[in-house]
Amino acid sequence: MSDRLPVFPLSTVLFPGLVLPLHIFEERYRALVRELVAQSSDEPHEFGVVTLRHGSEVAPDPGDGPAAAMPPVRAEDLYEVGCTAELRHVTELPDGRFDIMTVGRRRFTVLGVEQGPEPYLCARVRWLADEDQADESAHLLAPRVLTAFRAYLELLRPNSEVLDQVPDDPTVLSHLVAATAQLTVEERQLLLATPDTASRLRTELRLLNRESGLLARVRAVPVPLSDLARPASPN
Template sequence: MSARLPVFPLGTVLFPGLVLPLHIFEERYRALVRELVSSPVDGPHEFGVVTLRRGAEAPTPDADDDLPAAPPAPVGADDLYPVGCTAELRQVTELPDGRFDIMTVGRRRFSIRDVSQGDEPYLTADVEWLPDEATDPVAERLAPRALAAFRTYLDLLRPDTEVLDAVPADPTVLSHLIAATAQLTTEERQSLLAAPDTAGRLRAELKLLNREAGLLARVRAVPVPLSDLARPASPN
């Protein structure tokens, strides 16, 4: 099933169920928020978040700079990764100058078929919805292993973390949490978002987490502080 969807190119990867706060200052995306808020359509008000392959997000205007911001460079399908996730509006705060602070939650994945700049000021895309991920016995078996690897990784990275205070029981939700929380490259996160099923995502995450935990463990295995290694030897 395909649909036409407004899209917001960003330098981040959004996953279903994960929260994404955004500060909206560009006029074209202010218009998008206004349209979504005023839409009479029943159900979730959402737009697509797609990750930029290259280039940069629009610069944040400098409060001390009275010059108008340069027009954004055009973005085409080749500038974007082919799989994105919709962001559902959950909270909208309009600021006195017309900007918005919004809170969104990732909802459903899609693949991009075509991107265009039509009559709307923002980009739109023809998208095909990716199927919902049903939990299968393989994913159920992989989830405890992935969770254990994630705990080991977090203990090495930041022992006081509170990320896993409430562990999701659903393997798909867990796979999305790991993908969004682990310190991975954009390419790796994007690959996890595009994984065809939960089991495949969990398998990939096990390899990535074991790799990262091994690197962190080796760094911690240095016997003395690096600053001590730089000191001149004592003549005694």
Template structure:
């Protein structure tokens, strides 16, 4: 049997090493934060972030205004690969809500949603280590991805400070690119689920070259972009 992990469905994709601040207002997730804070220092104070395929981050409430215990979400509504969020800072507000700061820690795959034994969602998961199965391929790809990322950012927002401190580690770089580039949720999920760093970097090189090409063509349009805007049809 795999590990049992508290799960927080969100509309975003979290990557290892990336910061994720959250405002916790629903009672079941307030309970989750309290449970995590109460764990011993030898246990990781973390929960799983899994991205919703569609719909709201909030679960439907019952007649008392509280959502039923985890049962409103099914595995079909969630992507199967997520990332744990480790608590780094917890601020409890006077009304019982929390402002928390978390950092992505380790990837996992959802095996099945666990029987509801808590007011929040839990899942059986298996851990997904970033194993390099292709020798030094990641080290060879990293400089090419970094160069493509610089070109992409120069076209997107020249004043970006993302690359002020470039990570030396290819895996860290791959996670930074995946979290920062303007990609679809499906593309981010594919990068999160990549079996190793080399596979992720190879996919990012393709995506960055594609996006840079699109941005270059848009900047070459001889009329202001505002002139291209058209009212959205209600039909």
């Protein structure tokens, strides 16, 4: 069984529990925000965030001058797994734009995109299972991932405050690491699509160790950065 969901194609990957601020200036998404605000409190005030494989996430700002029409977004332009953004705070600006604060809520798989009577894009989605409680292996992996994450952040930003508040829940930690580490879009999408916390933590442990090793080499060996570069994300 599938549901129909408004979707906002972006160049970023949203994870459950993570904050995503957005500035809304396109009229089609202004309309979406107005509809969400008008919904009753019993309905989820959420829309889907899906990462673009290629193409632009929004039309150019009208304030920047005239622009050509945007080509329609197709299913193949998007990654298959997205996350809903729940509306938490809305500020309407004098010119009708919005500054909104959202929080990632639940994951879904895109089955198809469609342009219906609404001005914004919609998709048919299948909800992915919620991770209500991490298993024993996730609880065993979480301290190892946290240690690797602290070491990685210290290499990335020496002498800075590293993780003032550490989440106790392994699932929350796995999403925080996925959103914070400097990974490619493909790697973040892989983590978002991973079905369980333990598998996500295992992948993150490998990625963090790789990234820490790369950072240590960059700091210790005077070689051209191009020799150590990884393939860039196409987004």
